[in-house]
Amino acid sequence: MMVAVFATMLLALLLSRVGPPWLAILSLIGCLGLSVGLFLFEIYSPDYGFRMPWLQTMLDISPPGRLT
Amino acid sequence: MKRLPSLLNDLALLAMLLVIAAILTTAMTLQYAYGELPCPLCLLQRVAMFGVCVGIILHFRNGYSVRNTGLSLLFALFLLIVSVRQTLLDIYPRPGHSYIGSTVLGLHMPVWSILIALAILLAFAIKLAVLGGGEQLRDARPAPLLGGAAAVLTLYMIALCGINFVSVILQCGFGECHTFGYKLL
Numbered sequence: 001m002m003v004a005v006f007a008t009m010l011l012a013l014l015l016s017r018v019g020p021p022w023l024a025i026l027s028l029i030g031c032l033g034l035s036v037g038l039f040l041f042e043i044y045s046p047d048y049g050f051r052m053p054w055l056q057t058m059l060d061i062s063p064p065g066r067l068t
Numbered sequence: 069m070k071r072l073p074s075l076l077n078d079l080a081l082l083a084m085l086l087v088i089a090a091i092l093t094t095a096m097t098l099q100y101a102y103g104e105l106p107c108p109l110c111l112l113q114r115v116a117m118f119g120v121c122v123g124i125i126l127h128f129r130n131g132y133s134v135r136n137t138g139l140s141l142l143f144a145l146f147l148l149i150v151s152v153r154q155t156l157l158d159i160y161p162r163p164g165h166s167y168i169g170s171t172v173l174g175l176h177m178p179v180w181s182i183l184i185a186l187a188i189l190l191a192f193a194i195k196l197a198v199l200g201g202g203e204q205l206r207d208a209r210p211a212p213l214l215g216g217a218a219a220v221l222t223l224y225m226i227a228l229c230g231i232n233f234v235s236v237i238l239q240c241g242f243g244e245c246h247t248f249g250y251k252l253l
Contacts, residue, residue, distance in 0.1 A: 002111055002240045006233040009118050013226045016125045028122050028139060035115050035146065042108050043153055054160045 001041070005034045073199045074208030077132065080195050081124045082214055084188065085221050088117050091184060092228050095177070099235070104169040108245040109154040113181045114232060116150060119143030120188055121225050128218035132205040137192060144188040151181030 008031035015024035044050060092114060098104045106114070123140030127133065155178045158165055169177055199205065210218065241251040 002108060002236050002245050003233075003242055005112070005115055006229070006236045009115050009122075010226070010229045010233050012122050013118065013125070013222075013229050016122050016129065017222050017226065021126055021130055024122065024126065025135075025139065028119060031115065032119065032142065032146065035112055038108070039112055039146075039150055039153075042112075043157070052156055054162060055156060 001034065001038050005031060005038060008034060071208065071211075073204045074132075075211060075214075077195065077199050077205055077208075078128075078210045078214045078218075080191065080199075081127055082218055082221070084191055085121055085124050085218065085225070088121055088188075089221055089224055089228070092117055092225075094172075096228065096231065098169065102170070105239060105247045105249070107154075107247050109150055109157075110177060111232075111236065111245065112150050113147055113154075113178070116143045116147035117184070118225065118229050118232075119146070125218070125222045125225070128210050128215060128222070131207075131209055132201070134201050137196070137201070141189070141192055144185055144192070147181060148185035148189070151178045151185055154178040155182060 008027050012024050012027035012031055015021075015027055040050075095106070095110075095114065099106060120140045120143045123136040123138075123143070126136045126139070130136075155176075158176075158178065172180060175183075209215075236245070238250045238252045239245060243251075
C-alpha cells in the first residue's frame with residue numbers, strides 16, 4: 001500500500017513537470033485517497049478502535065480538604 | 069509596481085519549496101547516514117510534504133491558480149492530522165509505542181512535523197491575506213530567474229521522491245511497513 005502511495009506521488013510530481021496538469025491533479029488526489037486509507041488502517045487498533053485510552057481526560061476530583 | 073505582488077508570491081512559494089526540500093533532505097540523511105528507518109506514519113508525513121510541493125510546482129509551470137493553493141493546503145492539513153495523531157500515539161511510552169529516532173533540538177520528528185505543518189498553513193494564510201488571489205496574480209507569469217530556480221528545485225524534489233519510492237520498496241516490499249529493517253535487503 002505504501003508503495004502505491006509513493007508511486008502515485010512520484011507520478012504526480014513527474015506529471016506536474018512534464019505531463020498534462022489535470023492528470024497530475026488526478027494522480028495527486030488518488031495519492032491523497034490512498035494515504036488517508038493507509039493512515040486509518042495504521043491507527044486502527046483491534047482493541048481500542050480509533051480511541052486513545054492511554055490519554056486520561058477525566059478530572060481527578062478529590063474530596064475537598066483532603067490531601068492525597 | 070504592478071508586478072510586485074506576483075514577484076512576492078513567487079518568492080514566497082519558492083521559499084516554501086526550498087524549506088520543504090531541506091526538511092526532506094534532512095529526514096533522508098537521518099535515515100541513510102544514521103540508520104533511522106521511518107515508521108509508516110513518518111512516511112505518510114513525507115508524502116504530505118511532497119503533496120504540498122506539487123501544488124507549488126504546478127503554480128510555477130502553469131501560473132497562479134487558487135486550485136493549486138487548495139491542493140497544497142489539503143496536504144498541509146493532512147500533514148497536521150497525521151503528525152498530531154502520531155504525537156498523541158507515542159506521547160505516553162508503553163510496550164510497542166515510543167518515539168522512534170533521535171531528537172533534533174530536543175524535539176522528536178512527529179513534533180517537528182506539527183510545527184512544519186503549522187508553519188506551512190501560516191505561510192499560506194499570510195500570503196493570501198497580504199497578496200490575495202486577484203487578477204494581478206492570475207495573469208502573471210513567474211520571473212525567468214525564479215522560474216529557473218523553481219525548475220531546478222522541481223527536478224530535485226522528483227529525485228527525492230524517486231529515492232523514497234525505491235527505499236519504500238526495499239523497506240516495506242508490497243506489504244506492511246516496519247522499522248526493524250529493510251525487508252528486501
